[in-house]
Amino acid sequence: MQADEAGASESASTLALLRGERGGALRRCIDVAPVELAMFDREMCYLAASRAYRDRHGLGDQELIGRCVYDVLPAYAPRCREIHERCMTGASMHCNAEPFLRPDGSIEWQRWEVRPWHDSEGRIGGIVVFMEDITEQQRTLADLTERERRFNQLTHVAADAYWEMDRNLRFTRCGRDDCYVGLAPWEIPGLDPEAPTLRAHFADLRAHRSFRDFEFPIDEAGRGRLHFAISGQALHDRHGEFVGYRGVIRNITARIEAEEALRASEARQRTLIDSIHAGVFIAQDDRFVFCNRRFADMLGADERSLQGARCESVVAPDDVVLFRRHCDRVAETGTSDSAYITCQHQCDAAPVLLLLHAAPIDHDGRPGVLGTVTALREHGRLEEPSRRTQQPETVGRLAGDIAHHFNNLLAVILGNLELLSPELPDGPLWRRAALALRSAQRGAELTHRLLAFGGRQPLRPETLDVNKLVTDLADILRETVGEAIAVEMALQPHLPLAYVDRAQLEAALLELASNARAAMPRGGRIVIETANATLDGTPSGIGETTAFRPGIMLAVTDTGVGMKPSVTEHACEPFFTTAETGQRVGLGLSMVSGFVAQSGGRLELESREGVGTTARLYLPASRA
DSSP states (O other), X not given: OHHHHHHHHHHHHHHHHHHSHHHHHHHHHHHTOSSEEEEEETTOBEEEEOHHHHHHHTOTTOOOXXXXXXXXXGGGHHHHHHHHHHHTTTOOEEEEEEEEEOTTSOEEEEEEEEEEEEOTTSOEEEEEEEEEEOHHHHHHHHHHHHHHHHHHHHHHHSSEEXXXXXXXXXXXXXXXXTTTTXXXXXGSTTOOTTSHHHHHHHHHHHTTOOEEEEEEEEEETTTEEEEEEEEEEEEEOTTSOEEEEEEEEEEOHHHHHHHHHHHHHHHHHHHHHHTSSSEEEEEETTEEEEEOXXXXXXXXXXXXXXXXXXXXXXXXXXXXHHHHHHHHHHHHHOOOEEEEEEEXXXXXXXXXXXXXXXXXXXXXXXXXXXXXXXXXXXXXXXXXXXXXXXXXXXXXXXXXXXXXXXXXXXXXXXXXXXXHGGGSOTTHHHHHHHHHHHHHHHHHHHHHHHHHHTTOSOOOEEEEOHHHHHHHHHHHHHHHHOTTEEEEEEEOSSOOOEEEEHHHHHHHHHHHHHHHHHTOTTOEEEEEEEEEEETTSOBOOTTOOOSSOEEEEEEEEEOSOOOOHHHHTXXXXXXXXXXOTTSOOSSXXXXXXXXXXXXXXXXXXXXXXXXXXXXXXXXXXXXX
C-alpha cells in the first residue's frame, strides 16, 4: 500500500514538474521533434508525446498527459506490457524493422527503441519510446532485394558469370558458386602465374587498369584444361581512390576447342591440297585469295606473295582480259569451263603456259572461281606427259567445235545447191553448180570425220564382216597406193563379226594405206592382215577361250622407211609430222586413233627405222 502510494506520489510530482515552466519547455521540444517520441511514467501513463507520434497513431489533439497508453491504444496493450515490464527492470529494447497497422488499414514499417529514464535519485521513473517511419526505406530495400534476386537468376542462366574484387585484389564474389572468394587471381589453383600473358595481366591489375576479353587457361582437376575470357572495370570512390573491380567472366572452352579442331582440319586439307600435282587457286574480285604450293612453284613464287595478288601481276599481259572474261563467265553461269592461259614466272617474267579448268565456288559467302591448272610449258620446258595426254583431247574438242559450226554452214550450202541444180539448163552454169555440189558433199564427209574425231559425231556401229570389207576395198586400196606398191592380203578365216561404224572403218583403212604409201616413195609392199584377238591386244588361236572380251585385229604393214622410237611416240598426236614444209600434214593417225578408241578398241603402232611400220587396229566383236 505504501509502495503504491509512493509511486502515485512520484508520478504526480513528475507530472507537476512537466506541467511547470521547465516542463512546458520540455513538452514543446518533444512535441516538435521530427521523430515519433513519447514519454511514460512507471504506470505507462503519458508524460509527453510528439506531434509525429500523435499523427502516426491518429490521436490528433486529444489530451494524453496522465492517461494510460493501454486505454488510449488498447490494441497494443499485450505487446506494450511485455516491453514495459522488461524496460522497468533496466533493460533497453529495439527493433530495426516492424510492420505497423495504421488506423486506415494500411501497413507501414517502423523502427523503434525503448529505454528507461531515471529520476534525480537514479531510480527508474518510466520509459521513453522512440519510433521512426521506415516504410520508404523498406520499399527501397524490397526493391533492391528483388532486383538482386533477378540478377542472381540471370547470372545462373547467362553465359557470363559476375565477379567482384576488393581493393586488395581478392575476390569477394566470383561466379555462381563463389569458389574463388577470398583468393587473389594468382592464387587460383590450376593457373600458371609465371605464364608471360598472365604476368602482364597481373601487372595491369596491380596498376588498377580496366581490361576486356583477356583469355587464359586453367587446368582443373577432373575436368582437364578449361579456357576463360574475363573483362573487368576498375572502380573508384568519389575521391578517386581505387576500391576494387567488377566484371564478368565467360567459359570459352567450347570455342577454343572448336577453333583448334578447325585449325587441325585446315592443316589436313592444306596438306592434301599441297600434295596434289596440279596447281590450285581461288580467284575472287580480280585477286588470287588462295593458292597451293604447286601453283606457287609453277610460277616460282611464295604462296603468301600470291595471296591477295591482282591478276595482272600473275597472268601474262596478253591474257589478262581472257582470264578475267573466263572467270566472270564461270562465276555468272555457274558452270565449269577450260581454257589456256599464260602466266608470268615471278622471278624472270618468263611465260608459263597453263591449262586452266575453272569451276564456280562460294568463298566466304561470295562467288568466286576455283581454278585447277596443269603446266603445259613450265618456265621454258614442256611437261611431256601432260602435253601428250591433253593435246589430243584439246585438239579433238577444237576440231569438233569447228566441224560442228562448219557442218551447219555446209547444210545451208548443200540445201540451196540441191534446190538450184534441177532448175538450171544443161550448160556451163549447171556444170559449175554440180561441181560445187560435189565439193560441198566432200566437205560434209570431212566434217563428219572431224566430228567423230572430236567426239561430237555419234558413231553408227553395225555388225559387219571385216574380211569382206577389206576384200571389197582391195581395188580402191591398190588405186590409192599406185602400181609401184604391191598390196597383199593375209586374212584369217572364220573371224567373229565386228561391231563398228562401216564408213569410219573404211576411212581409217584408206588413211593407213595412204600413210604407208608416203613411207615408200620408191615402191614397196603393203600387207593387210586380220586375226582373232582379245581387246587387251593379245592375239588368240581359233577355238581358244579368254577371260577378256573377244575382238578382231586389223593390221596394215608396210616396208617403208620406218620411224625412230621418239617419232613413233608422237605419231598419233594431231598435226604431228616429220614431213617437210608444204607436204601433207593433218589429223590422219589421230583421227584413226580417236575413231578406234570411241568404238571401244585401240590403235597400236610398231615401227623400226629402215624396216617398216605396222599399224594394228583392235576392234570389238559383236555380242550378237
